[in-house]
Amino acid sequence: MIPKLTTLTITLAFLCLPFQNIKAQNSTEALIQKAKRIHEKALTVDSHTDTPLRLSRSNFDAGVRNDYATTGSCVDFPRMKEGGLDGVFFAVFTSQGKCNEEAYTKIHDQALHLFDAIHQSVRKNKNLADIALNPEQFKKIAREGKRAVFIGVENGYPLGTDLSRVKEFYDLGARYITLCHVKNNQLCDSSNDTLSAGGLTQFGVEVVKEMNRLGMMVDVSHISDRSFYDVLKITKVPVIASHSCARAICNNPRNMTDDMLRALAANGGVIQMCILSDYVKKPKPNPERDAAMNALKAKYTDNLTDAQLDILRKERDELNIRFPQQLATVSDVVDHIDHIVKVAGIDHVGIGTDFDGGGGVADCHDVSQMLNITVELVKRGYREDAICKIWGGNLMRVMAQVENYAHSKRQ
Numbered sequence: 001m002i003p004k005l006t007t008l009t010i011t012l013a014f015l016c017l018p019f020q021n022i023k024a025q026n027s028t029e030a031l032i033q034k035a036k037r038i039h040e041k042a043l044t045v046d047s048h049t050d051t052p053l054r055l056s057r058s059n060f061d062a063g064v065r066n067d068y069a070t071t072g073s074c075v076d077f078p079r080m081k082e083g084g085l086d087g088v089f090f091a092v093f094t095s096q097g098k099c100n101e102e103a104y105t106k107i108h109d110q111a112l113h114l115f116d117a118i119h120q121s122v123r124k125n126k127n128l129a130d131i132a133l134n135p136e137q138f139k140k141i142a143r144e145g146k147r148a149v150f151i152g153v154e155n156g157y158p159l160g161t162d163l164s165r166v167k168e169f170y171d172l173g174a175r176y177i178t179l180c181h182v183k184n185n186q187l188c189d190s191s192n193d194t195l196s197a198g199g200l201t202q203f204g205v206e207v208v209k210e211m212n213r214l215g216m217m218v219d220v221s222h223i224s225d226r227s228f229y230d231v232l233k234i235t236k237v238p239v240i241a242s243h244s245c246a247r248a249i250c251n252n253p254r255n256m257t258d259d260m261l262r263a264l265a266a267n268g269g270v271i272q273m274c275i276l277s278d279y280v281k282k283p284k285p286n287p288e289r290d291a292a293m294n295a296l297k298a299k300y301t302d303n304l305t306d307a308q309l310d311i312l313r314k315e316r317d318e319l320n321i322r323f324p325q326q327l328a329t330v331s332d333v334v335d336h337i338d339h340i341v342k343v344a345g346i347d348h349v350g351i352g353t354d355f356d357g358g359g360g361v362a363d364c365h366d367v368s369q370m371l372n373i374t375v376e377l378v379k380r381g382y383r384e385d386a387i388c389k390i391w392g393g394n395l396m397r398v399m400a401q402v403e404n405y406a407h408s409k410r411q
Contacts, residue, residue, distance in 0.1 A: 035375040038384045043142060044370070045087035045392040047272040047350060048152065048221075048243040050357030051075040052090050055117040057310055063125035072317035074355035074366040077128040080147045083370035087138050087148035087392070089242065090118050092174065093357065094155050096183035096190075104160030111158035115151070115172045122149050131173055134403055135396040152219065152242060155181040156188075161203060166210045175399065176217035178242060179204060179227065188227040191253040199226035200234070208234050215406030217399060220244075220264075221254075221274075221352075228260055237405045238268035238398045243352035243359070245279045246339045252279050258343050265344040268401065270394045272352030273337055276359040280336065281328035289323035327362040334376045337390065346386050350395045 054060040054073060065078040080088065092114040097103045122129050132138040132148035141148040151173040157180070159165045169177065179185075179200075182192040187204035189197050200208070208231055211218050218239040220228050231239060241264070247255035256264070256271060264271060277283065296319060300312050340349045353359040355367060364372045377387050 031378055032375055035371060035378040038378065038387050039084045039371050039374040039391075041384070042374075042388040042391040043087075043139065043393070043396070044085050045089070045138070045148075045150075045350075045395060046085055046355070046367070046370075047089045047240065047352035047395055048091055048154070048274070048357075049075050049088055049353060049355040049359070050091050050093050050154070051088075051355065052092060052114045052118050053309075053313060054356060055090070055121045056114055057313075061124075062121050063128055068366040070321075072320055074353075074360060076367075077125055077147050079366060079368040082368040083366075085147070085367055085370050086142045087132060087150060088367075089150040089152045089176070089352075091152050091154040091178075091242075091357070092118070092158075092169075093181075094158050096155060096157055096181050096185055099186050101160070104158070104162075108158045108160060108165065111153070111169075112172075115169075115174075118149065118151060119173070133173060133175065135400050138396065150175055152176040152178065154178040154219075154242075155185065155222075156204075156207060157181070157185045159187070159207065161186060163203075163206055163210055166207060166216070167214060170214045170216055174216065176219045176240060176242060177207070177211060178219040178221055179207070179223050179231075181222050188230070189224040190222055190227075191224045192222070193224075195224065195226070199224065200230040205230075205234055212236050212402075213406060213409060215403045217402050220269075221272075225257070225260065228256075229263070232263055232267050235267070237402045238270070239264070240269055240395065240398055241271040241352075243274035243276070243354045244271050245274050246336045246343075248343075249336050249339050250279055250281055252282075254279055261340060261344040261348075265348045268398070270348050270350050270398050271340060271344070272350040272395065273333060273340070274352055274354050274359065275328075275333050275361050275364060276354045276357070277325060277327040277361055278358075280361060281332045284326050286323065286326065289319070289325060292319050292323055327360065327365075329361055330363045330372045330376045333361060333364070333373065334380060337377070338380065346389055347394055347397075349390055351391060 062076045066073040066076050092111050094107050094111055122131055129147040129149050130141045132141055132150050138148045153169055153174045156177050179187045180190045184190050184193045184196045187207055188200045189195055208218055219242045220239050221241045221244045245255040247257045
């Protein structure tokens with residue numbers, strides 16, 4: 001038989017459970033409301049999305065709300081507003097092909113087509129968005145209640161061997177160039193390829209210097225470790241990693257080692273935390289998905305036509321829906337941010353999702369869910385000033401420094 005005192009204790013404890021739940025709910029709601037206030041106050045920017053690959057399709061409109069569940073689309077202007085994202089870098093992405101003059105001409109034309117798609121989309125939706133070329137324009141666009149669109153170039157491959165194309169891209173609005181992608185190119189070695197040049201090529205050195213001169217940020221995401229250190233020896237201004245993670249947390253060659261993080265901080269640069277799940281957390285085996293994706297890759301070769309690229313992307317989107325990946329979470333993302341802050345400092349980390357290029361985690365699969373990152377940051381004790389730095393302050397500081405250096409050299 002249970003003693004009376006024990007019975008009374010159990011009864012009281014049971015009666016207290018609803019009050020404990022209410023207290024927990026109130027605490028969670030207070031945390032979310034605090035996160036909302038900070039998120040609304042911050043000038044927020046995502047440094048890397050591959051949305052132009054969708055803009056180049058005739059059936060995609062960034063001015064209307066697209067459904068992630070049925071289309072796989074991650075970014076449009078209405079969802080940017082929902083998610084409290086003020087600005088975004090649209091990447092002019094081209095995949096790596098052969099390094100010869102014929103290929104350079106073809107891929108240069110493809111890059112110009114993507115630039116045009118970005119500008120056409122913004123013009124079409126001028127009541128919702130505008131092109132931003134610097135931090136001051138960004139602030140002005142945000143005050144008007146519009147979304148700011150910056151432009152970056154992912155992969156220096158379309159430069160060919162013509163240094164004047166750096167200025168051509170700058171004049172078209174590009175404010176960073178990611179020097180390479182997943183294969184070595186004429187500028188440098190990639191983190192996902194075997195060593196070839198041993199770092200930057202001579203043309204790569206000239207490109208970095210030209211970017212400094214013009215006021216374009218040098219993007220070190222995707223490049224090999226040796227290429228990274230070569231860039232730091234040459235650049236006169238801070239650099240960015242537009243979408244990278246911490247290798248100590250997820251051992252992927254695309255991510256940055258602690259030594260690289262410290263070197264980036266010494267340079268004054270910033271690493272923009274990527275939320276592509278494979279770079280955030282080592283994925284669990286998924287044989288069906290892997291087999292389907294490998295078959296898709298084998299089906300298509302390099303130097304595809306625009307029509308072939310559209311088919312490839314459509315089939316990839318369909319596979320992502322049929323074989324959903326077991327994704328990392330926002331908590332896993334903030335584990336990386338915690339580590340980067342510990343190693344490099346709060347002034348050297350930001351957000352670069354890689355949305356529409358594979359980016360997305362289970363509880364932040366599109367731009368409408370960006371608040372979830374801020375909620376997790378608040379939960380872990382980050383202050384408002386730190387969150388504002390992460391959400392755009394650090395990147396805009398680097399952008400201003402790069403612009404000011406170029407301006408001083410022109411005087």
